[in-house]
Amino acid sequence: MSTVSEQMTISQMCQQFQVTPRALRFYEDKELLAPLRIGAKRLYSHRDRARLKLILRGKRFGFSLEDIRQLLAMYDTHGSNRAQLARTLELAALRVQQMRAQRDELSVAIAELETEIAKGHAALMAAKGE
Amino acid sequence: MSTVSEQMTISQMCQQFQVTPRALRFYEDKELLAPLRIGAKRLYSHRDRARLKLILRGKRFGFSLEDIRQLLAMYDTHGSNRAQLARTLELAALRVQQMRAQRDELSVAIAELETEIAKGHAALMAAKGE
DNA sequence: CGTTACGTTTACGTTAACGTAAGGTTCTGC
């Protein structure tokens, strides 16, 4: 019934997410992923894929793998007692603030670059008549 | 009249921007900066400071120094002929697209993280009664 | 005139995030 098999091999993962096997094993080594093991082979579940998406997105934002590892912990509701959870939530809130700041700054940068582009086009037009 | 002296020494720069001398010299080596030279000493102008701001901001967005070097070229209107300018503008437009995409993605990520945080708080409240 | 502050160059060291090569296992088709 399911076109996507629940468990995926490493090469299937690589194709779907455009990463190398080395990268996936590296993330595992750094405890960002923990795929099922059948013998020595790795099998990636839906959950693993969701985590990988978050990893890759984090990277695009310029977060380090260590940063991302901590972010991922927030998506693991289980495995934390009250105190741990509370601390995690604080870190998460802080991270959200940073992300908001980053987004605002990004907006400013976009606006500035667009201004420069407009100037550039103007210069191009002016130079046209020479 | 000016409270900020037009030309700043390397240590003044370091203090103002919270970077090390090594970093400034490194950026210079990579042709991101080109401070005035009096003998061997470096003197940073207003323009150099503007460029450094852009460098540091670029870094916060996860851009590589090489990326940033190209971005800086867009703020140098001079020194480019028509063809060069046109190509630069294309690159700039592309970069803006990427930055927009990054900002959108960032918004999504923020929303998701906030959802998780809300869930976390709910869990915290639920666990309170145990 | 020595030393302290501030600057310089040159060059090797370090960390993150993988790449890449070597050598070994396991399954599958012929």
Next chain:
DNA sequence: GCAGAACCTTACGTTAACGTAAACGTAACG
């Protein structure tokens, strides 16, 4: 039963972005 494909581990190599140490110049201060 063996070649090839897909997987594995171990381990050294690589790039970016600086850190850090050594060895030196120079300008002012006491």
